[in-house]
C-alpha cells in the first residue's frame with residue numbers, strides 16, 4: 001500500500017473539484033426498458049386482434065359500473081364484518097378466560113389455515129347440507145325458521161366468506177396493537193378506578209388504534225382485490241361482470257383490461273388515503289407533534 | 301408554587317376518629333414459589349404520612365399495589381377507611397369482588413407511579429379530567445374547571461394543553477399527581493415518585509408532595525429520598541425480605557436504627 005503523502009499546503013486540497021460517480025448501469029438498464037416498452041406499445045397499437053376500442057367502450061358500460069358498485073359494497077361489508085369480529089376475537093384471545101382464548105385461537109387457526117376460495121364455496125353451498133336455519137331454543141322449540149338458500153344469497157355468502165376470513169387476519173392485527181400498549185397504562189386507568197371495560201375503551205384502544213389503522217388500510221386494499229374471488233359463486237361484481245360479457249363476445253383481454261383499470265383506480269385512491277392516514281398516525285402519539293410538524297412543513 | 305392541594309380538606313370526609321385509614325393484618329403474597337410478602341402488619345392513621353424504605357426486591361411496591369388491589373393478596377386482610385380491599389366478608393370467608401366492584405372500591409385511593417403512566421394520547425388537562433368524567437360522571441365543564449385548578453396548584457397552569465411527551469419528567473409526574481387528586485382520594489400511594497427523574501427535577505415533585513402533606517392528606521410513599529422521609533414523614537417503615545423489620549419516627553429509624561439490616565441499608569443510601 002502506498003499512502004499518498006499529503007503536503008501541508010496552505011489550503012490543503014480544498015480547491016480541487018469533486019467528480020461524481022457515474023452510474024453506467026443505470027443507463028444500460030434504462031435503455032433496455034425503453035426498448036421493451038416500445039415493443040409493448042407497438043403490440044398494443046398494431047395488433048389487429050386486440051380491440052382497444054372496446055376497452056374505451058366498455059369502461060363506462062352500465063353493467064360494468066353496476067359490478068363496480070357491487071365490488072365496493074362487498075369490500076365495505078366484508079371489512080366491517082372483519083374489523084368488528086376481529087376486534088372481538090382479539091379481545092377474546094387476550095382475555096383471562098381460557099375457554100374464550102381457546103375458541104378465538106381455534107377460529108384464527110381454521111380461517112387462516114384453509115383457502116379463502118374454499119371458504120367462499122363452503123358458505124355458498126351450506127344450503128345443501130343445512131336446508132333450514134331456525135331461531136329458537138337449542139334442542140327446544142323453534143320461533144322462526146327460514147330456508148338457508150333464502151338467507152344466504154350470493155351476496156351474503158360472499159360477505160360471510162370474505163368477512164369471516166378477514167376477521168382472522170384482523171384479530172392478529174388488533175391483538176398486536178393492543179399488546180403494544182404498555183401495561184402501566186391499564187394499571188394507571190385501574191388506579192383511577194376505571195372498570196376494565198372503560199380502561200379498554202378510553203385508554204387502551206385509542207393508543208392501540210395508532211398501530212391498528214395502517215395495516216387495516218392495507219387489508220382494505222387487499223379486500224378490494226379479493227372480492228374478485230366472488231366469481232366462483234357467480235356474484236356479479238366487477239370481475240364476474242367482465243367475465244359474463246366476454247363469455248358472450250369472446251373479447252377476454254379488453255374486458256379484463258377494463259376491470260383492471262377500475263381496480264387500479266380504486267387501489268390508487270385507497271393507497272393515497274392510506275398514505276395520508278399513515279402520515280398522520282406516524283407523527284407520534286401526539287396531536288401536538290402532528291400540529292407542529294404541519295407548521296414546520298409549511299402549512300401543507 | 302403550590303398553595304393548597306387537597307381538593308377538599310380531609311376534615312370534610314366522615315372519617316371516624318378511631319378508624320385507621322389503612323389497616324393491614326398478616327398480609328401474604330407470593331408470585332408462584334416466590335413469597336414476596338410474609339405477613340405484613342401496618343396501620344396508618346388519617347392524616348399520617350408514612351414512608352416505606354427498603355432494599356430492592358423487599359416487596360415495597362408489591363405491598364403498595366396490594367393496598368389498592370392492583371395485586372390480590374393470598375392471605376391476611378387489608379382495609380382502607382374501614383372497608384375491606386378487594387373482598388367481601390360473608391359467612392366467615394372473604395369472597396373476591398368482581399372487577400367492576402373492585403374499581404368502585406378504589407375511589408378513595410389515588411396512586412402515583414414511578415414511570416408516571418400518563419395517557420400519552422391525551423393532553424395534561426384531559427389526563428386529569430378523564431376519570432372524573434367517565435368514572436364519576438361529572439359534567440365536562442365542571443371536571444375541566446377542577447382539572448385546571450389542580451394543574452395550577454401543581455404549578456402547571458401554563459402546560460394544561462401540552463401532551464405528556466412534551467413535558468419534562470418532573471412536569472409529567474406533577475400532572476400524574478393532579479390526575480390522582482382529581483378523584484378526590486382520601487389516601488394517596490406513591491411508588492418511588494422521583495426515581496425516574498433527573499436529579500434537578502426531584503425537588504419540584506417532592507415540593508408538591510410536601511404541600512399535600514401539609515394539607516393533611518394521608519399518604520404512603522415508597523422512596524429512596526431519605527431527606528424527604530426525615531423532613532416530611534410522620535413515620536418511617538423499613539421493609540426487608542417481605543417483612544417489616546422496624547418502624548418508628550424518622551428520628552428513631554433514620555438516626556438511631558435498632559436492626560442490623562436497617563443500619564446496613566441506611567449506610568448504603570445515606
Ligand SMILES: Nc1ncnc2c1ncn2[C@@H]1O[C@H](COP(=O)(O)OP(=O)(O)OP(=O)(O)O)[C@@H](O)[C@H]1O
Pocket residue numbers: 331334336354355356357358359360361362363
Ligand atoms: N408481577 C410479578 N410477577 C412475579 N414476580 C414479581 C412480580 N412483581 C414483583 N415480583 C417479585 O417480587 C419481589 C418484590 O418485588 P417488589 O417490586 O415489590 O420490590 P420492591 O421492594 O418494590 O423493589 P424495588 O425497590 O426494586 O422497586 C421481587 O423479587 C420481584 O421479582
Ligand SMILES: [Mg+2]
Pocket residue numbers: 360361362491492
Ligand atoms: Mg418497587
